[in-house]
Amino acid sequence: MESYGNTECWDRVEDYDGLGWATAQDADEAAGFLAELAGRGRALELGVGSGRVAVPLARRGVEVVGIDSSEPMADQLRRKPDAADIEVVIGDFAEVPVPGTFGVVYCVLNTFMLLLTQDEQVRCFENVAARLDPGGSFVLQLSLLSPAHYAQSTFAETMHAAADSAVLIAAEHDRAGQRVNRQQMVVTKTGVQFYPMSYRYVWPSELDLMARIAGLELAGRWAGWTGAPYQGNPGRYITVFRKSV
Known part of the structure; x- marks a missing residue:
């Protein structure tokens, strides 16, 4: 199956947040969840885009770095008044091309599934593990097909x-x-x-195996940012993997 050009498509969008239908309305809840996991460490967003989650997370006092493959999307983030302290790196987020380590690395709204092969997804896990502080967390927001x-x-x-x-x-x-x-x-x-x-969707059990390959362990899985129990239903869910201390 040939793939569509994900980056080229969204490069044409001048105001991604203004689309409405393309974004989730859960940025504040996500920022609160992630800030608690980050603690005093830095946060790294894979596929930061226009900074929908990165900006409210930075407002909570967390140092945020973002990776994205789209320069036009990164420009939308940089133009936001509260984004001056958010560092944006242009590159392949599967490579995690940033120095240093982080208290939390996160990837929201199915962005992880833009990695179109299992090999790419496993490589992302391995590179994330190398960038986590001891005890740090990798957070994924994904969904399943109905x-x-x-x-x-x-x-x-x-x-x-x-x-x-x-x-x-x-x-x-x-x-x-x-x-x-x-x-x-x-x-x-x-x-x-x-x-x-x-996109390439991934099953929860497959995620857990990818994490084991990368040396991470499952910390929890929930139906949303508020901590509701996950019961395998279609729709978005949150998974947290942790690096050992």
Whole structure:
């Protein structure tokens, strides 16, 4: 299955946060969760984008560094008034190309799944482990396909509907490769815009094995930032892995 150009797609978006439908409304909850794990250590975000979570985390007094492959997205972050102290590194976040170590490394809103092979995902785990302080945490916010979508090689759904706009999704699914090519079509009165993306979803048990390979151990898994129990339902969940002291 050929992949779409994830970076090229979002490079065209001048105001990512303004899209609304493309972002989650959980930045403050995420920042509180991550700040507690960071303690007095630094925080590193993989795929920092426009800084939706990095900025409120920095407001809590945590030193934040971000990695992203998109210079235009990084520019959106740098223009924010509260982002002056956030260092942004342009590069492949699977390589974790930053010096020093961190109390917490985190990757939110399915960004980890933009690594399109299992090898890339394992490599990311190993590089993260090398950048964690002793006792440091690696936090992932991911989601699973719905059972109905898992059974299909193609699927479509409505992501958003309003009086003057709609966001429709059409996807092709490679079950053996755990790969999805997804086209997001934003329909407004002025026309249609396309936001293609590709991702490789990963099962919780597979995550746990990747962590073991990298020398990390499972610290906990929850249904959200508030600590609700995770019961394997479709939708976003939080996993925390920890490096031994």
